[in-house]
Amino acid sequence: MTADHYALVGDIGGTNARFALVEQGSSRLEAVEALPCRDYGNFEDAVVDYLRRAGVAAVSEACFAVASPVSGTRVRMTNNHWCFDTDEIRSRFGWQSFKVVNDYTAMALGVPHVGSDRLVHVCGGPGDARGPRLVMGPGTGLGVSALVPISHGWVPLMTEGGHVDFAPTDDTEMAVLRILKARFGRVSVERILSGQGLLNLYRAHAEIQGVAAPLDAPDKVTAAALGQADALARHTLRHFCEILGRVAGNAVLTLGSTGGVYLCGGILPRFLDFFLESPFRVGFEDKGRMRPLVERTPVYVVTEPHTGLLGAAEALGNPEV
Numbered sequence: 001m002t003a004d005h006y007a008l009v010g011d012i013g014g015t016n017a018r019f020a021l022v023e024q025g026s027s028r029l030e031a032v033e034a035l036p037c038r039d040y041g042n043f044e045d046a047v048v049d050y051l052r053r054a055g056v057a058a059v060s061e062a063c064f065a066v067a068s069p070v071s072g073t074r075v076r077m078t079n080n081h082w083c084f085d086t087d088e089i090r091s092r093f094g095w096q097s098f099k100v101v102n103d104y105t106a107m108a109l110g111v112p113h114v115g116s117d118r119l120v121h122v123c124g125g126p127g128d129a130r131g132p133r134l135v136m137g138p139g140t141g142l143g144v145s146a147l148v149p150i151s152h153g154w155v156p157l158m159t160e161g162g163h164v165d166f167a168p169t170d171d172t173e174m175a176v177l178r179i180l181k182a183r184f185g186r187v188s189v190e191r192i193l194s195g196q197g198l199l200n201l202y203r204a205h206a207e208i209q210g211v212a213a214p215l216d217a218p219d220k221v222t223a224a225a226l227g228q229a230d231a232l233a234r235h236t237l238r239h240f241c242e243i244l245g246r247v248a249g250n251a252v253l254t255l256g257s258t259g260g261v262y263l264c265g266g267i268l269p270r271f272l273d274f275f276l277e278s279p280f281r282v283g284f285e286d287k288g289r290m291r292p293l294v295e296r297t298p299v300y301v302v303t304e305p306h307t308g309l310l311g312a313a314e315a316l317g318n319p320e321v
Contacts, residue, residue: 008062011308014080014140019050020309027313043084061097063312065106104143108135108156110311111262118304123281125298131258137265142190146255155320162190179204202236245283249294261299269303
């Protein structure tokens with residue numbers, strides 16, 4: 001590949017760094033690859049290795065989505081060990097243009113580029129096609145963003161909505177809060193609605209019920225729940241989905257995102273059938289006098305695995321980012 005016609009885009013999470021090349025002015029992804037963050041001492045080494053793998057010596061511009069707040073030139077990842085300075089990176093690689101955006105800002109920008117065959121309807125509808133759209137999802141953390149409509153497109157919102165306080169609604173959740181508060185101090189919804197959060201919730205329910213919690217990884221909890229033989233795991237995963245529904249519904253009310261809710265990330269597609277039968281909808285619609293508003297709001301699970309990369313490609317030429 002010749003460098004002159006390509007830009008580099010990336011989606012850097014807590015676990016994996018996904019990279020792709022796009023022709024300038026296009027959002028079609030080429031040479032997509034995911035590299036484990038743990039395999040590289042720093043961000044620069046991962047970029048160099050990806051370009052070598054792709055057979056490209058250099059590119060003229062780049063845009064990366066990162067799982068961290070973006071302010072100034074210094075970027076420190078929230079859920080992995082990488083940190084870098086954007087000016088230093090641009091200088092080292094000789095890029096004419098270099099953008100860094102929050103990972104869920106990119107996820108939001110990518111949603112309009114996702115085909116209908118990659119959207120699974122959960123509940124609600126028809127909503128308002130020109131209303132704001134909420135984009136959120138559990139992964140290594142809990143990402144939250146939104147798209148606000150303007151005359152000729154969308155403006156993404158960069159938020160840290162995953163770090164709002166967990167708000168219990170019954171005695172069991174008060175007990176969950178007490179247990180997690182003893183461990184973490186302040187308890188954000190991300191302490192529950194994430195990969196590690198699922199494990200936190202599983203252990204909390206075990207303590208509440210006075211039973212053992214032998215599973216030591218979120219994927220094991222999910223597998224046990226899907227196998228239907230482990231009542232504790234199944235109860236935990238159902239509760240996880242219900243809490244996600246309530247948090248999503250709260251965000252719809254806060255942002256007025258009647259254009260729809262788009263649930264992204266790698267966790268939900270792994271247990272999609274379970275999720276569709278879970279109490280997510282119950283939690284989402286349980287909004288008292290505002291119930292009719294959320295009932296009209298469509299909710300989708302986004303199964304496109306490269307939504308963040310599509311958003312990074314969109315951000316390259318989006319003057320609002």
